[in-house]
Amino acid sequence: MDYFAQQLINGLVLGSIYGLIAIGYTMVYGIVGMINFAHGDIFMIGGFIALITFLILISMGLTAVPVILLVVLLVSMAITAVYGWAVERIAYRPLRHSFRLAPMLSAIGMSFVLSNFSQVTQGAQVKPIPPLITGGHSLYEKGDFVVRLSNVQIVVVITTVVLLAIFTWLVSRTRLGRDMRACEQDQTMAALLGVDVDRTISMTFVIGAALAAVAGIMYLLYYGLVDFYMGFVAGIKAFTAAVLGGIGSLPGAMLGGLAIGLIETFWSAYFSVEYKDVAAFSILIVVLIFMPTGLLGRPEVEKV
Amino acid sequence: MGPDVAAPAPNQQPAMRGPGIAFILKKSFISAFVALILFSLMIGIRTLPSESGQLTYITRFPQLAAMVAIVFGGSIIVELLRQWWGPVDTLRIVPPQVQTGLGIARRLLAPMLLIFTFLVPVIFYDQRYILDLAILVLTYVMLGWGLNVVVGLAGLLDLGYVAFYAVGAYSYALLATTFGLGFWECLPLAGLLAACWGVMLGFPVLRLRGDYLAIVTLAFGEIIRLVIINWQSLTGGPNGISGIPRPTFFGIPLTPGENGLAAKLGIDFSPTHRIVFLFYVILALALLTNWVTIRLRRLPIGRAWEALREDEVACRALGINTTTTKLTAFATGAMFGGFAGAFFATRQGFISPESFTFQESALVLAIVVLGGMGSQLGVALSALAMIGGFELFRGFDQYRMLVFGIAMVLLMIWRPRGLIGHRAPSVFLEQSRAISSDLVKEGHG
Amino acid sequence: MSGTDILSVDRLSMRFGGIVAVNDLSFTAQRGKITALIGPNGAGKTTVFNCITGFYKPSAGSMRLAHADGAVLKLERLNDFRISKLAKVARTFQNIRLFPGMTALENLLVAQHNMLMRASGFTLLGLLGFPSWRTAERYAIDRARSWLDRIGLLDRADDAAGNLPYGDQRRLEIARAMCTEPALLCLDEPAAGLNARESAALNELLLAIRADYGTSILLIEHDMSVVMEISDHIVVLDYGMKIADGAPQAIRDDPKVIAAYLGTGDGEEITAEGVS
Structure with a gap:
């Protein structure tokens, strides 16, 4: 029971990162209908940038943990x-009207570019940092x-919850969120009604990347390390999470x-x-086969 | 892509007559500025472990400045090129003489290439490096042709093709090292086992829509690799399997001793013999793949694959069992992957999970797509270009995948339909007319 | 089910979530006759088609198909490709679904898939080039040729189907369906988008099919000139329910049908969206 409780906590934390x-x-699947294969590597880049920022701040002699955390986050x-x-802008937009395999392959290419870019610029070794936040409660x-x-x-967990709250507000209450939902439904119609489709899609990627960066920071804090290859596996697991929850x-x-985090931990x-x-x-395989719409997804009726 | 993504955005139409130099400079400045942000920390700072083991960093501002300058210069050049070349999708009219000339060249290309390939061991007999490279290229040609059945013909996006390559390689390695079976007995078994795996994977997942199928096959490829790594008692784990027997010339080993082929033929032994032999083995396997694929395309099953790629719903309305049709495509592709895997194992004499990563799957897929999906000649040419291109980066190993990734993105933007953008009909009443690939669907995956 | 009926639909219902697209529908189609299914937009016609041809599984009801040899098949028990393969029901689509990158000839060969598969020994004999396979292939090509001739596309046999003009694509799709040798041919708005001349040619083609092959035809159509001219029997749907059923002349004068088409001024917008 105690062991279970401990694993439950660990699983929820890991699950927040995946989430x-x-x-x-x-978001990207919802709006442009493609699997952004490079997203896992964006997460990795986020982790690396956090690591570098962290090192710079430490070498500047900064010690106040909340300040460091805030700066790294921003x-x-x-x-x-x-x-x-x-x-x-580079890899997907020119292909938006191309044949449907093209963006997927371009995304795979981009994933290689990002992971090997950080390997080339930062080296292949695992990058550990000393724990920034220590202590805890029994x-x-x-x-x-x-x-x-x-x-x-x-x-x-707190960071995740706060950011999710902000993000939910963004999507449900702002003009941008409404534009995003409009593009999701029908891009042509949205464009005719004065929605800047290009900008909205760009913003979707920007928000997605920013959240992935948060995940990268959390990963760095939690595990105390990053490496150039971590995006691939984390990416697939997060995609599994998206599918399990119902893509879109x-x-x-x-x-x-959360479910994937818990399952993996247990x-x-x-x-x-x-x-x-x-x-x-x-x-991933089982979910896709037996409930391709996931937990909260809408079923698709085949149009004939 | 998503449902009816049309809506060309207003700013996508570039003005036909070149915008002035100010516009180009402005665009390039923006690109350079974005590059500065992107590279500021990743290039400007290099993290290093210090002597105490703590992570520290050094600055690399000159490199950062250089990269930003390259981006600035590069985007000026790209903009100029774009103005000179016009919009990407401009229709260019090729003069008829040039067209017929190209047609003849195209028809002659395949036979010439084949003759040349046959002569490679003769021409380059003394150049071990070229022979090795040629074998490597042919292995990828074979893998490309095998995957072409799945992706190019049936339109099923398979991101885990390397799994079948691995199954073939490990089947041969295990059968040979534990039961002492020879290469030629194992080859069909390896293919058969890979095909079985193809069916086992295929059966549940083939109902899935394109992108999902891609991800599931990717997951499957990774599962196979992880199982190989972790099932140490069977597969040797990360250390792999070594001492895999080399192929024999129908029972006669290619070794220096009394029983070797050289001794029997009464010629001096040379290690090159084995390389040449391996070359012809993979050439034969690749040609077999090609022959079978060309035959299958003209049979009802092959036409059903292509029909499936074009419109699955219509196939069902015509009484075609789409599940078995997909399965056969999957199994056929997997079988060729298995053959190639067995060949890989016997050529290397050593295999480990390292050789069966997702990168391999992506490489083979890139070969198929670059080749122009469905085109046998295109796949062969693009395997040559890709593997040859990879070799140029020998010694810059860490840049290899970076350049590969960039190339993949650029190719998709420049020529998403691949090198050979035509589909040749499988049957005709009067005369064959090539079909522009703009009409050919790329499948639901 | 009397002996002359090829299809009898009995109390068919189809619900999508809360929307009732087809409600308790019963009708029959006679062997060797042309039966038209008409009704305003969103009346559920295509949904009925999708149930008959196995793309949807009906929520309730039964659909029986009687072959000339007396065999009776329950269509609701068969799914997707088996309807075409076993029950011999072929169909076309409202928005043409040819194989656009394949030639017209190839399209017609794909339609003979099951026959050719058997002849090629499920690929094995074909791979080895057995003579029986060659004969079958020649036969299939001949049949395709005769169909191309009949629809006037012989000279375009080797062109990509996607390159053909719209009207030709419509006819090619019908020819493709006929190449499966159906007992019942279901046509979903075959005259949609055709001009007057093309739709007259279509009438001729359909009448010829009925005369030469004895194929029973079930069609959905909006073009009343087609419906009235060639149908032997008409079933009228509105809001998923049958409102009339009879010979063309009787239907033309039926006040309920006129009301349904001209509208009685209420509830137009509750038609089930995305159903037809």
Whole structure:
């Protein structure tokens, strides 16, 4: 039971990270109907930029953790958002009216570009940093076993929740959000009604990238390391989360992320660590086969 | 792509007569500024472990400045080129003489290429490096032709093709090292096993829509690789399997000893013999793949594959069992992948999971797409170009995938339909007319 | 079900979520006759077609198809490709669904897939070039040729179907459906988008099909000149329900039909969206 509770906490934290990435997948799929294959690598870039910003701040002698955290968050979100924008502008926009395999392949190409770009510029080694946020709280103690909730975990969950709240407000209450939903339904009609489709799609990528950057920062804080290859596996898992939640559905993405995080954690805890990725990928396959609309997705009626 | 994405945005029509130099400079400044933001931390700062193990950093501002300058200069050049060349989709009228000339050249290209390929070991007998490279190219030609059945003909996007390559390679390696079977006995078994895996994977997933199918096949490829890594007792895990027997000339080994082929033929032994032999083995396998594919295209199953790519709903209305049709495409492609895998194992004598990453799948897929999906000649040419191009970057290993990625993006923008943009009809009443690929659907995946 | 009926639809209902697209519909189509299914937009005509041809699974009701040899098939028990393969029901689509990148000839060969598959020994014999396969292929090409001739597309046999003019594509789609040797041919608005001359040619083609092959035809059509001229029997739908059923002359004068077409001024907008 205690072990279970501990794994539950760990799983939820991991799930928050996946959920943040999954939102990027789900938004882009909803609006342009493509799997943004490079999104996992955007997450990785976010992690790297956070790492570098962090190192610079530390070398400047800054010690106030909240300040560091805030600056890292802002810088990483801003720069990663530009990455998201540039990727769409360079690799996807020229292909929007091309045949339908083209954007997918271009995205795969972009994924290689991003991961190898950071390998070339930053090296192939794993980049560890000392823990920024230490300490935690014992929730429950029984004999030797302690259920702990570390401060990092609290930060990760709170940041996720706050950002999700902002983001939900953005999508549901602002002009931009309305434009996004309009483009999702019918781009031609949206354009005729005065929605700047290009700009809206760009903004979708920008927001998705910014959230992926947050996930990158959380990953860095939680695991204390980044490497150039982490985007691939995390990307597929986050995509699994998006599909599990029902692709196109924003709450679904978060829900799916939590589910994947929990499943992965429990699988590692009770079965085998080696096969945790196999478990995640198998879930992807099973979900797609048996409930392709996911938990919160809308069913598609085949038009004949 | 998504549902009826039309709506050309107003700013997409570039003015025909070149906007002035000010416009170009402004655009280039913006590009350079964006590049500055993108590269500021990633290039301007290099993270390094210090002696104490702590991560630290050095600055690289000159490199950053250089990259930004390159982007600035590059975007000026691109803008100028764009003005000179006109909008991307401008229809260019080729004079009829040139067209017939090209037609003749195209018809002669395939036979010439084939003759040349046959002569490669003769011409380059002393150049081991070229022979090795040629074998590598042919392996990818074969993989490309195998995947072409799935992606090019049936229109099913398979991102995990390398899984079948791996199944073939490991089948041969395990059968040979545990049961002592030879290459020629194992080859059909490897193909058969790969085909079985193709059916096993295919059966549940083939109902899925295109993009989903792509992701599921990708996941499947990764699962196979992870299982190979973790099932140490069977596969040797990350260390792989070594000591895989080399192929024999129908039972006669190509070794220096008494029993070797050289001794039996009464000629001096040379290690090149084996390379040449391997060359012809893979050439034969590749040609078999090609022959079968060309035959299949003219059979009802091949036409059903293409029809499936064009319109699945119409296929169902015509009484075609789409599930089995897809499965056969999957199994056929997988079988060729399995053959290629067995060949890979016997050529290397050593295999490990390293060789079966997603990058391989993406490479083979890029070969098929660049070749112009469905075109056998196009696939062969693009395998040559890709693998040859890769070789140029030998020694700059870390730049290889970076350049590959950039090339893939640029190719999609420049020629999404691939090199050979025509489909040749599988049957005709009077005369064959090539079909522009603009009409050919690319499948639901 | 009497002996002359080829298709009898009995109490068919189809619901999408809360929308009732087809409600308790019963009608029959006679063997060797042309039956038209008409009704205002959104009346559920195409939904009926999609149920009959196996693209939708009906929520309730039964559809029986009687072959000339006396075999009776329950269509609601067969799914997608089996309807065409076993029950011999072929169809065309409202928005043409040819294989645009394949030639007209290839389109007609794909339609003979099941026959050719058997002849090619499920690919094995064909791969080895067995004579039986060659004969079958020649036969299939001949049949395709005769159909191309009949629809006046012989000289365009080797052109991509997607390159043909619209009217030719419509006829090619009908020829393709006929190449499956159907007992019942279902045509979804075959005259849509055709000009007067083309639609007259279509009438001739359909009458010829009925005369030469004895194929029963079920068609959805808006073009009343086509419907009135060639139909033997007309079924009128409105809001998913049958409002009239009879010979063309009787239908023309039926006040309920006139009301449905001209509208009685209420509830136009509750037609089930996206159903037809």
